[in-house]
Amino acid sequence: MNVQRPLGMRPTDIEDPQFFHKIVDCQWACPTHTPVPEYIRLIAQRRYTEAYLINWYSNVFPGVLGRTCDRPCEPACRRGRVEDKPVAICRLKRVAADNADSIDAYMPEIPAEKNGKRVVCVGGGPASLTVARDLLPLGYHVTVIERDKQSGGMMRSQIPSFRLPDRVLDEEVDRILDMGVEHRVGESVSSMKALLDEEYDAVFVGTGAPRGRDIDVPGRKEAAANIHVGIEWLMSVSFDHLDAVGKRVIVLGGGNTAMDCCRTAKRIGGEDVKVIVRSPRETMKASPWEIEDAEGEDVDIWNNHVPLEFVHEDGRLTGMRFEKVRAEYDADGKRSLVPTGEEPVLVPCDDVLVAIGQDNAFPWIERDIGIDFNRWDLPDVDPVTMQSNNKRIFFGGDAAFGPENIIRAVSHGHHAAISIDLYCQGKDLTDRPPPQHNLISQKMGMHQWSYHNSVSEVDRHIVPHAEKGIALKDLHLEVELGFDEQLGFDEAMRCLNCDVQTVFTGPKCIECDACVDICPVDCLNFIANGEEQDLRERVRVPATNTEQDLYVSDGLPTGRVMVKDEDLCLHCGLCAERCPTNAWDMQKFTYIEAQARDTWRP
16 A cells, blocks of 8 residues: 655755755855865864865965955855854965965875876966866876966956965966976967867867957047056056056946956056946945955045046047936836936046956957857857867866856866866766765764854954055055964854754654754744745744755654754754754765866865
8 A cells, every 4th residue: 555645845865965065055155165164164273284275175276265266155154144244264265375384295196107198278377277287187298378478367467466466376376387287388379270280189278358348439549548458457567567557547347357457556656546337336346345445545436427438638638528327227127327417527537447347359269160159259168068069179267158257267177177087088078076975973972062163243353454555555565464363263263164064863853842942043843744835934934045945854753844944054053952862963064076087185
């Protein structure tokens, strides 16, 4: 006789690694899935070298990213749902990098005898360097071709040294190059066909988005001598081709490049520097902290101003004229910028830096070699395998899908390296290696755990900065001083250890509801089963965040099920401490994203 299962949600399969992985919000949000809580705990224990190695395995450039990452992990941080501010995950990465001992002894062994396969990476940016790092331990001969005199890509050419010192970038780039890369610098690739004729087994394109967008308004040609494309201007400053700018500077654009332009201008002669944006402040693309840092250095930001013309006299730029607008939204949320009807605004200036976006440029890739390009002149690239229509050619970083950020480029490099390795072995590229994961109890006694699990309301610590008057006089003085060891420890202790999971064993439960009574956020419920939306509405605190799953047990003796809202849980362990039968346990979940053949791990 078949027993019909009661209607409602199926029990959660905690053997599926993606369930608990999703609960570790910071790691889930990170494109390289860096085990954030693990390295933060190590920082709290002052085990900096181990913390650095965990980062280096996942994101390759801990020192760089600890200063410049776009921080997708921080908006996801659970601490931000307890207080206003998340844990300073990015700056803690820098604590590990600044305090780690040499990691040379922990580097993967590079085979002296190669496997016979040759891979070339075009461009020496973060995506290409990641591909090289992942493939070299597998015996591949890897060539990196870089048009500039040094590799690093946009990390070197577009991020000012007052944010990213050369010594930090050089150390992490050279670590990869010293693994045995054939490094061809000062060389531009002018033909993909010619490159393919060199008989490489695979080609990886990581050339970034090297073309800055220009602006076409009246006066652009006449005043060209003092109008500069932002990323090209930053590159000129970075490579010491330019060391001065006019006293009155306008920066057009509201992204991170615009913030780097205005802050650089302040250091090389700009006294009155304005960032002028056509959009409202709340829709600016720059990271909030980048905007704050710019305003902290006395940069004025004007929103809702649309460029009308460059004003010039006898070929010399004297100012820009703008139309004032306001944002209006239709029923679908689509924005329109509507003129306010006020008189145009004239802003005097000596130089204008145009930072309104970047585009890809592939004039060197012939259009008859089997690669399809879309209407934005981007190659048709598989988002998982990073392979193009030409099976031998792979893309990554900004070259694949347009401008993003360093951490995304590293992620692309990892995925591409897996694909290149599979391709060179003649294997199916969709047969991706699985992650490594496990669950280990943190129990040290009846009600004691091996991790710090007290939850307190502690404000986020402020990163010390160099004194403004000194910082603005030195283009190469790092403006953020970073956390010292004590501040690093204090900030690390704000982490809620989201990778330590509350694991429920139904057969041990006596349904005393002690865990429900003690839970500080009311995330535990013993209720009748139902469909997901029904359960989300009937739990003690409505579970409105459908992006995070519910943890549902099998049926209990009373016919109820345990339903836990994973979005609310603080991982404090009070339920496990209170439970008289050990039905609740605190277990650390480890999730490590697979890399190419995974022959090495620190």
